Amino acid sequence: MTTSAHPAPADTTTADTAALEVIGTALYQGNSYRLIYEAERNLIWLDYSTEYLDWATGDAWAASLNEQGALAYQLKGGVHVEWDGDWRLPATPHPAYEFGYDGTSTAGFNVTSSDLGHLYYASLGNKGNQALDGTYPQPGVGLQNTGPFENLKVDFYWLNEYADHPAIAWFFGTHIGYQGDDQKDWPFNYAIAVRGGRVTRTSLETIGTAAYQGSEYKLIWDEAQDLVWLDYTAPFNNWESQLKWAAGLNSDGALTVSLDPAYEVSWTGGWRLPATEDGPAHYGYDGTTLCGYNTKNSEWTRLYYGALGNKALQGLDGSMPELPAPDSERPAVDDDGAFDFAAAFGQFFANHVPFENLKAEHYWSGTEYGNYPAKAWYIITGVGYLGAINKQFHFSFAMAVRPAEVRRTGA
Numbered sequence: 001m002t003t004s005a006h007p008a009p010a011d012t013t014t015a016d017t018a019a020l021e022v023i024g025t026a027l028y029q030g031n032s033y034r035l036i037y038e039a040e041r042n043l044i045w046l047d048y049s050t051e052y053l054d055w056a057t058g059d060a061w062a063a064s065l066n067e068q069g070a071l072a073y074q075l076k077g078g079v080h081v082e083w084d085g086d087w088r089l090p091a092t093p094h095p096a097y098e099f100g101y102d103g104t105s106t107a108g109f110n111v112t113s114s115d116l117g118h119l120y121y122a123s124l125g126n127k128g129n130q131a132l133d134g135t136y137p138q139p140g141v142g143l144q145n146t147g148p149f150e151n152l153k154v155d156f157y158w159l160n161e162y163a164d165h166p167a168i169a170w171f172f173g174t175h176i177g178y179q180g181d182d183q184k185d186w187p188f189n190y191a192i193a194v195r196g197g198r199v200t201r202t203s204l205e206t207i208g209t210a211a212y213q214g215s216e217y218k219l220i221w222d223e224a225q226d227l228v229w230l231d232y233t234a235p236f237n238n239w240e241s242q243l244k245w246a247a248g249l250n251s252d253g254a255l256t257v258s259l260d261p262a263y264e265v266s267w268t269g270g271w272r273l274p275a276t277e278d279g280p281a282h283y284g285y286d287g288t289t290l291c292g293y294n295t296k297n298s299e300w301t302r303l304y305y306g307a308l309g310n311k312a313l314q315g316l317d318g319s320m321p322e323l324p325a326p327d328s329e330r331p332a333v334d335d336d337g338a339f340d341f342a343a344a345f346g347q348f349f350a351n352h353v354p355f356e357n358l359k360a361e362h363y364w365s366g367t368e369y370g371n372y373p374a375k376a377w378y379i380i381t382g383v384g385y386l387g388a389i390n391k392q393f394h395f396s397f398a399m400a401v402r403p404a405e406v407r408r409t410g411a
Helices: 055-064 115-123 239-248 299-307 341-345
Strands: 020-028 031-038 043-046 072-075 079-088 107-109 156-161 168-173 178-183 193-201 204-212 215-222 227-230 234-237 256-259 263-267 362-368 375-380 385-390 396-398 401-408
Touching: 020 043, 020 079, 031 072, 031 115, 055 079, 055 156, 072 079, 115 156, 115 168, 204 227, 204 263, 215 401, 234 239, 239 362, 239 396, 256 263, 299 362, 299 375
Parallel strands: 362 396
Antiparallel strands: 020 031, 020 072, 031 043, 043 193, 079 193, 107 178, 156 168, 168 178, 204 215, 204 256, 215 227, 227 401, 234 396, 263 401, 362 375, 375 385
16 A cells, blocks of 8 residues: 655547447536446446545545436437446455556556556556556656547546555546555545446437428437338327328428438338238237237337337246236326326336337337238337237327438538
8 A cells, every 4th residue: 555646737638549439428417428438348437527526525426426317318329228336436446555567566557457547548548657568757648548538637536445444545647547545535636437337229310300290300210120210109090091191291391301411311212101021910929920029020019129129018938027006096098098008018118219209009000911901010019019900990109111221421
């Protein structure tokens, strides 16, 4: 264990790094700060640095980010985060101070086993004051590369507490790449927060908007299906009426499309209801049938299960969950007058981002049921059920899709 002096920090410049990715923002105290994913360690950094503070205050600040409402996340389209643990100060796994510079020590230079040391050296590509071969000082030392960080300071940051001494905590100095320890009551270190998380991506991206009947609605690119979804739900109606509604979107002036300059779109078809592979509607749940749960034979189910990652009411093994008892005080219908699947089965329809207007309800497919032409295919997005029902059924909503080839321009 040692206590170090705190030399003056140096200047820094920004350079991109492929090891780090901005996956969205978090609203904190009225301002938005980047959420930066470090894939190699499955860590997500909040790009916010506190003012100078002692260790206890910094540790309490990081813990406070886990309180309800402390952060409001806005993830990029197609990004899903499976959080692992809470917001905390960066940590080092080592119990005791052992100085070195060859990358095998617990303190000193070129320590990449700690969260902040790995970020500084491995992910951002910065140099320590002492090289791996002992060269001292080495050229280009310090936080020269900040990558996507906008608020990472050239200074000292608190890490976790020192295991063998309750009055001591670890720190990392980004000005020279030094990891050491210090008295917890030292009031001149910064704090930054990190949280474990695994990032996965769906095939959904918002590529623009469409003005429809005086309001703006998202255009959502479903890359896996080469479709663009209009994020608007038409009021419930029978199948023929919803077919006509979707076809009407192709009329001149029905939609005014405004594309994000980051995308180019070549439309390969017109607006229509989502299609379903037709065939015998034999019920099943193991993913091999056309009707039932866990099916992938419809543009609807490929969205629900694949792109959005939702669950079925009945599992692939046939298991059924224990559903909550009916609530006599909860209405059986929602504001639209249809059965309130969102209230009854919201646990299954958990993922809808980036959609804002997709309901947990009945939705029509544009495909007629060939074995019985009086019926058409439909989905219940509240539970992931695909089936066929009489075309005159009046309580199904509709959403429109359009085939397209979309290219990212990089703008």
